[in-house]
Every structure is written in C-alpha cells, then in structure tokens.
Amino acid sequence: MSKTMFDKIWDKHVITGKVGDPQLLYVDLQLLHEVTSPQAFEGLRENNRKVRCPDRNFATMDHNVPTVDIFNIKDAISRKQIDTLKKNTGEFGVRLAGMGSEDQGIVHVIGPQLGLTQPGMIIVCGDSHTATHGAFGSIAFGIGTSEVEHVLATQTIWQTKPKTMGIHIHGKLPKGIYSKDIIMGIIAREGVAFGTGYAVEYFGDTISNMSMEERMTICNMSIEGGAKMGSIQPDKTTFEYVKGRKYAPKKIDQAIKYWQQFKTDDESAFDKVIDFDVSDLAPFVSWGTNPGMSVPINKAFPEIKNADDKKAYDYIGLQPGQTAQQIPIGYVFFGSCTNGRLSDLMIAADILKGHHIAKGVTALVVPGSREVKEQAEKLGIDKIFKAAGCDWREPGCSACLGMNPDQVPSGVHCASTSNRNFEGRQGAGARTHLASPAMVAEAAIFGHFVDIRKEVI
Numbered sequence: 018m019s020k021t022m023f024d025k026i027w028d029k030h031v032i033t034g035k036v037g038d039p040q041l042l043y044v045d046l047q048l049l050h051e052v053t054s055p056q057a058f059e060g061l062r063e064n065n066r067k068v069r070c071p072d073r074n075f076a077t078m079d080h081n082v083p084t085v086d087i088f089n090i091k092d093a094i095s096r097k098q099i100d101t102l103k104k105n106t107g108e109f110g111v112r113l114a115g116m117g118s119e120d121q122g123i124v125h126v127i128g129p130q131l132g133l134t135q136p137g138m139i140i141v142c143g144d145s146h147t148a149t150h151g152a153f154g155s156i157a158f159g160i161g162t163s164e165v166e167h168v169l170a171t172q173t174i175w176q177t178k179p180k181t182m183g184i185h186i187h188g189k190l191p192k193g194i195y196s197k198d199i200i201m202g203i204i205a206r207e208g209v210a211f212g213t214g215y216a217v218e219y220f221g222d223t224i225s226n227m228s229m230e231e232r233m234t235i236c237n238m239s240i241e242g243g244a245k246m247g248s249i250q251p252d253k254t255t256f257e258y259v260k261g262r263k264y265a266p267k268k269i270d271q272a273i274k275y276w277q278q279f280k281t282d283d284e285s286a287f288d289k290v291i292d293f294d295v296s297d298l299a300p301f302v303s304w305g306t307n308p309g310m311s312v313p314i315n316k317a318f319p320e321i322k323n324a325d326d327k328k329a330y331d332y333i334g335l336q337p338g339q340t341a342q343q344i345p346i347g348y349v350f351f352g353s354c355t356n357g358r359l360s361d362l363m364i365a366a367d368i369l370k371g372h373h374i375a376k377g378v379t380a381l382v383v384p385g386s387r388e389v390k391e392q393a394e395k396l397g398i399d400k401i402f403k404a405a406g407c408d409w410r411e412p413g414c415s416a417c418l419g420m421n422p423d424q425v426p427s428g429v430h431c432a433s434t435s436n437r438n439f440e441g442r443q444g445a446g447a448r449t450h451l452a453s454p455a456m457v458a459e460a461a462i463f464g465h466f467v468d469i470r471k472e473v474i
C-alpha cells in the first residue's frame with residue numbers, strides 16, 4: 018500500500034499504541050514562547066520533575082516584546098510572562114533566545130532560521146502556527162499548555178493519527194501573485210474548516226518552484242483552513258536552506274540521505290485530494306473577520322448570506338458590493354510569522370522605493386527576527402522603508418495580535434501581511450485586511466488597495 022510522507026514520518030515516531038487510538042509519539046523538537054509555557058514549567062515544579070531532554074527544546078520571546086524600547090515592558094502581565102520564561106529556562110536548562118539576543122524573534126521564524134527545524138522531524142509548540150515548520154517536510158503542529166508540560170517532562174506526546182489530504186497546486190504564478198494569495202485563495206474557496214481532521218500536504222509544480230520562505234507562508238496559514246498541520250515534501254531547495262545553519266546537522270550529506278526517504282509514494286496514498294490551479298489567480302484581500310472572508314481584488318464583496326456575514330460587515334464597516342479599492346486604509350503592518358521574513362520585506366521595499374506612504378497612514382515594519390532585521394539593514398532596506406514614511410521596528414509579533422503596545426486604533430482599517438483578521442485581533446475595534454506584502458505596500462502608497470497587476474509604480 019502506498020504511503021504519504023506524513024505516514025512515513027508518523028510511523029518512525031510511534032512508541033506505543035495503534036492507529037485509530039491515541040498513540041505515543043517521540044517529539045524531536047519543542048519550541049517554546051512566553052505565552053503558553055508558564056503553567057507548563059509550573060506543573061513540572063509542582064511535581065518535582067525535570068525537563069527530560071533539554072537540548073530538544075528551544076525557547077524565544079516574541080508575543081509580548083515591545084518593538085520600540087524592547088527592555089521597557091510597561092504592561093505588568095507582559096512583563097511577568099517575559100520574566101517567567103527567563104527564570105524557567107534558566108532553572109530547567111532550556112536554551113533561550115531572549116530579548117536582545119541575536120537569535121531572538123518570532124518562534125516560527127527563528128526555528129527554520131537557526132536550522133532547528135529539519136525534515137522528518139515531529140515538531141511541536143504551544144502555538145497554532147507551528148504548521149509553518151511543515152514546509153520543511155516535517156510533522157509540525159500546535160499543542161496546548163498541558164501538552165507542553167507533557168513534552169517537557171517526557172519528550173513525547175499522545176496523538177490520534179489524522180486523515181491526510183493532498184492539495185495539488187499547479188500552474189505558473191502570474192506576475193504580482195504570491196504564495197500568500199495561493200493560501201488565501203484556497204481558504205476562500207474551500208472555507209475555514211475544510212482541513213479539520215486532516216494533515217495537509219501541498220504538492221505540485223508551483224510548490225516545487227517555490228523558495229522555502231514562500232513555502233512557509235503557505236504552511237503557516239494551514240491552521241486558518243482548519244488543518245492542524247500543513248507540510249511540503251523536502252527537496253533540494255529544503256536541503257540547501259537547512260545546510261550550514263547554526264543547529265543544522267554537521268554531517269549534512271548523511272542527514273540529506275536520511276531526509277530523502279520522506280516522500281509521498283503517489284496521490285492514491287492520500288485520503289482526499291483537491292486541486293488548485295494558480296495560472297489565473299488574482300491578488301486576494303480579506304473583507305471580513307475570518308481569513309475565508311476574502312475576495313480577489315477585482316471582485317465585489319459578497320452578499321450577506323447568514324448571521325456571520327452580517328456580523329462581519331457590521332464590525333468591519335463595509336457593505337456587500339463594495340470592492341477592496343474602496344477600503345480607506347489608515348494603518349499598515351508589515352510583519353508576522355506569515356510574511357515577516359527577509360524576502361517579504363524585500364518585496365515590499367522594492368515597491369515602496371522612491372515613494373511615500375499616503376497622508377494619514379501609519380505604517381509599521383517589524384522584521385520577524387533580529388537576524389532578518391540585521392540582514393535587511395545590511396541591504397539598506399530599512400532606509401527605503403524609513404524614506405517612505407514607515408516606522409522601522411525591533412523584531413516580534415507586534416501588531417499581528419494585540420498583546421503588546423503595537424495596536425491598531427478602533428475603527429481604523431489596517432492592510433496587514435499577517436494571518437488572522439478576527440474581531441479585535443489587532444486591537445479592540447481594529448479592522449484587519451489580510452493581503453500579500455506587495456498588495457500591502459501598494460495600499461500604503463495609495464491609501465487603499467489597488468490591483469498590483471495593473472498599477473505600475
């Protein structure tokens with residue numbers, strides 16, 4: 018019987034239990050951040066337990082980090098979470114990329130960047146966007162705080178094997194269309210629950226031709242389509258990316274040989290397969306309060322079909338029949354674990370070069386990690402953003418969610434490269450519109466979204 022990549026990785030990690038029941042799996046890597054780890058460490062302390070494999074855990078600080086004066090956290094809860102992570106990692110011997118460290122950044126940006134994320138692994142983190150790491154041909158998923166504690170104590174986790182879904186993505190991406198548009202297009206077409214109960218694998222020529230950063234954007238948003246995990250088979254691009262990074266295997270040829278086995282035999286191995294042609298894909302913009310409430314730039318917002326639509330229109334202050342060109346943008350956010358990597362910032366800077374953001378628009382540029390920030394500064398990208406009137410900030414989750422001082426004011430429409438547009442996500446009353454970095458850059462210049470395939474600047 019043919020097997021998926023997912024089956025092969027899963028089988029290698031089963032310690033006990035049979036398919037259909039919860040199975041105990043070995044965890045190769047647990048990533049931690051300050052929000053979902055305090056009670057987990059506390060649980061260890063209460064039960065007098067140690068961290069079973071300290072070197073298979075790695076912590077960073079991201080959600081609560083201020084992006085202006087990083088060491089000056091004003092909010093008491095934020096400060097407590099940060100201080101607690103420092104204390105816990107010190108006490109339990111877990112590596113920490115704390116504030117100010119060269120390795121610090123958003124957990125899903127630093128894992129790959131440091132070479133911690135590798136093919137064939139099972140990777141967990143108390144964070145729903147852990148699916149990002151699946152882009153390397155791993156099984157990566159978000160877990161709850163009690164599970165974080167279990168992994169700290171045992172380096173294992175109980176999981177029931179999900180079904181598998183293959184998403185065949187094919188065709189040449191038109192100019193001005195990015196991997197963000199692909200994943201937004203899939204979720205808009207299939208709905209926010211299409212992936213529930215499935216481990217998703219993205220495959221096809223479009224995917225094979227993508228860089229690792231583009232692949233991560235797609236896997237990152239798998240959770241917005243209901244899937245706990247999204248993955249892509251490892252290939253030459255993957256191996257080249259991992260090679261030479263700080264925590265990558267030193268015996269790389271041997272590692273690559275091992276990683277090469279993680280391939281889906283054929284499409285029949287999936288429980289379900291869906292197809293997505295990108296050859297005439299348009300740029301997507303979200304109009305509502307979940308990522309599925311998105312339309313191509315050239316389409317009008319849909320009619321109200323149910324109570325959810327009505328609620329979303331009321332919150333966002335828009336009407337059916339309007340288009341994204343009519344959204345008055347007051348705030349712009351470049352960043353997050355979806356689109357806060359160097360290539361994302363380069364795309365946006367390329368568009369902003371020689372231009373200025375529209376009058377009345379506030380624009381934040383928040384690199385996904387300190388390394389991204391430093392690389393960008395080496396390339397002079399910070400100067401382009403600053404000259405265009407944007408704020409160049411320190412790395413962190415920032416305005417992706419309202420857990421730190423970077424909040425979008427109530428009632429203001431924000432063009433955002435992040436992944437969630439829920440009510441209050443970027444601050445109480447904030448109105449989020451998700452799009453690709455290129456679309457957001459043009460929206461910053463014009464003060465409203467435009468069709469980047471037509472507007473040449």
Ligand SMILES: CC(C)[C@H](C(=O)O)[C@@H](O)C(=O)O
Pocket residue numbers: 052053080143144145146159418
């Ligand atoms: C705070 C954290 C638990 C949360 C998540 O799980 O995803 C956050 O990262 C988010 O993006 O909403």
Ligand code: SF4
Pocket residue numbers: 079080123124125144146353354355413414417418435436
């Ligand atoms: S950048 Fe946003 S989505 Fe990613 S981990 Fe931080 S809060 Fe969550």
